[in-house]
Amino acid sequence: MAKTILNGLLATATAVGLSFPSIASAQSLDEVMEARGLTQQDLLAAAKTYTPTGGRDEFIVFSSGGQSGQIMVYGVPSMRILKYVSVFTPEPWQGYGFDEESKAVLEQGRIDGKLLNWGDTHHPAISETDGDLDGEWLFINDKSAPRIGLVSLHDFETQQIVVNPIMQSEHGGAFVTPNTDYIIEATQYPAPLGRGFAPLSEFNEKYRGAVTYWKFDREAGRIDQSKSFSLELPPYSQDLSDAGKLVSDGWSFTNSFCAERYVGGIESGRPPFEAGCSQNDTDYLHVINWEKAVGVYEAGKVEMINDHPVIMMDTAIEEGLVYLIAEPKSPHGVDVSPDGEYIVVGGKLDTHASVYSFSKIMAAVEAGNFSGTDPYGIPIISMEDALHVQVALGLGPLHNQFDSKECVIYTSLYVDSQVAKWDYCEGKLLDKISIHYNIGHLVAMEGESVHPAGKYLISLNKLAIDRFNPVGPLHPQNHQLIDISGDKMELLYDMPVPLGEPHYAAAIAAEKLKPLVRYRYGTNSRTGGKHEGAVRPGQERIERDGDTVTVYMTAIRSHFTPEIVEVNEGDTVRFVVTNSERAEDETHGFSISTFDVNLSLEPGKTATAEIVADRPGVYSYYCTEFCSALHLEMTGYLVVKPEGYVEEATVGEEGTLWTEADYKKQVETNVQTQGVIDSVVVYITSRNFQDFPEVVALVEDATDQLTFAEDAKAKSEAAATESDWQNATLWAGQWWQYQVKAADIGLRAKNFLDEEGAVVTAE
Ligand code: K7E
C-alpha cells in the first residue's frame, strides 16, 4: 500500500510540468451541429454561456429558494450553481441545524416560543453603499412567518434571524435603503398588530398592516432591534416595497392589493377572497417618508406593541409621514428607477405598467393637493397628479428591472409569458421576448442599484412544463438567461432548479465579492467572532463538569485528537471541534453514528456537536468530507459505559506486532519520500512563488505538515533507541503520513506555478 502511493507520487511528480499539445477533436463544429440538430443560433448561445474548466463568471446571482427556506447562489453567464445558503431551514451538508452554533441562529427565529424549521424565502437584498451594491451582506425575508435573515457575504453563512414583533405575515421585504441604514419589511395579510386575536367581523377596526424599518448596524454586522420601529398601516394587503434613492432618498414605497378590505368565506357561501379582493379598479401605493419617521420615532411619538415602537396611523398622518396614490387593480412589483425619479408599478390585473413621478408626488404633497382621504384619514394623491406615463405592455405585468441603458426597463408579463423591454421616460414599448412559462420576477445585473450593469437578464419562471426531462409530477423550476446587450433580447439558456420556487434574485458583479479563503483560527462562523472552545494542536483535552463532558478537539488530515472518548451513560457530551488546517478547501466533517449531528469544519472554523449519551454502546465518529487518502481512517470511538459498569484491569492486544525490520523498511520509504519533497521544494523556491498568494498559502501549509512530520520522526527515533519497535514503526508511519500530505500540497503548488507560468528566479 505504502509503496503504491509513493510510486503514484513519483509518477505525478515527473508528469507535472510536461505539457502535451491539445489534440484536436475528431469532429468538426459542423458535424456536431448536424449530429445534435443545432442551429447557428444555438451555437452562438452556447458560446456566450459556455465557461471552460477553471473559468469564472462575471456576475453572481443570489436567488431566493422559496419553499426551501434557502438562497441559491449561481454564476452568470454559465448558470452554474455554486452554493445553497440555508437561512430558515436546516441544511445537512453545511451542518446548518446540526451543530450548536447554527441551532442558536435558528433559535433566534422562534415565533411566540415555537421553533420553526420551515420558511418561504422571497426577496433577497444585497447591502448598498450610496445606492450601489457593496457585496458585504445579504438580507432575505420569510413570507410565511414575519422574519428577516442576515447572511454574511464573507463566508455565505446565515448569522442572524430577526422576528417581526407585530406582524402575522409579511411579503414586502427585504429591501434596503441606499446606505443600508434600514431594511424594509411590510406585511402581507392584515391581522391585529402584535399577533393577538380579534374577530374577523372587526376587520376594518382591529386588523392592520404595517411596515417595519429594521436598523442595520454595519459595524456590528447585525440588525439592531432596539433601534428599529414600525408604522401602522390600513388593513390593505401590503405587497412589495422599494426604497427611494438619490432624489427620492428618504422615502419608501409599498403597494397593496385588496384595498377593498374584503374578507372571504367560501365555506359559508361568501364569494372567495380572489373575487372580493379584485373588485375595485384601483388599490393603493403607500408613499412613506421614512427619514422623517425616524425623527418621529426618536421623539417618542410611538405606541409600544410587544415592546416594539409603532408610529400609529393618526400620528403618521399628523406628521405627514404617509400618503396614498391610487394604482391600477391588484398591482405587484414596485421599483424605483436608478435616478430615483420614477416609481414603476406593474398592474398584474391591468395590462399597464404605471410610471409615477417622484417630483410630481412631492409637488402634490407640498401643495396639499389631495383628492380626499381613505377611511383611516390618509391623504390620497390622485393618479393623474402623480402619473408620469402609463404603457400597455400585455397581460399580467408583475416586476421590473432596469438596464444600464438610460430609460430602459424590463417588465415580466405573467399571463403572456413574456418579457417586455420598454422606455419608461418616453413611455414606449421596444421589444418583447417569449419565455417558458409564466414568469414571476426577473433580475438584471445590479438592476435595482443606482448603476445597473445591463448585459444579462434572468427570467424566474413559475412553470417548466415541457422544458426538461420529466421527473414526476413535480417539475424543476426554470431560470432562463436572456442576452440584453443588443436591441433585441435573445434567449440563451434554460437552467432547471430542483430547489423551490424562485421569487426574487439579486445579481452582483463577481469582483465586488470578497469571500474568505479560510477562517481566522478558531472562528465561530455564526457570530463571526472567536469561539470560546477553540484549541490549538497540543491543547486538546477532555473535561468533565458534573454530568457534562466537553471534548476540546482538533481535526487535521487525517485524524481527530482525541480519538477515543469514554463517558458514562446519561452524560451530556459536547465535542467542540476546531479544524486546524490552513489549506484552501481542506474541510473536515464530524458525525457520530446515530446521534443526528454533522459539523462542517472549514479551515480555521470551530463548531460544536452536543449529544446526550443516553444509550450505552460504542459509537464511531468520523470525518464526513473526503479530505485525504486516509480520510476513512479519520475516525474515533465514543464509548458510552453502562450505568454501574466497573472497569476490569485488562490490556488490549494489538492486531499486529511490528519488528525492527518493519521499522527500517518504513524509514527507508520515508527517506525516499523526503527526496521527492526536496525536489518539489527546489522547484518551487527556484521560482517566483512569492508572487502567487495561493502558492504562498500552500507552502505555509506544507511547512506545517513537515513540522508535524519532524515531531513524529523524533518520537519514532526515541522509541527505536529503546528498541520499542512497535511504537517506533507506528510513529515512523505517522511521520510518513505527514510527508505524504506535504508532498501532495507541494505538488499542487508546483502544478499551479506551471499553469500560471511562473518564472525561474534562482538556480
Ligand atoms: Cu413571488 Cu416578489 Cu413574493 Cu412576485 S413575489 S412573483
Ligand code: CUA
Ligand atoms: Cu477529514 Cu475526511
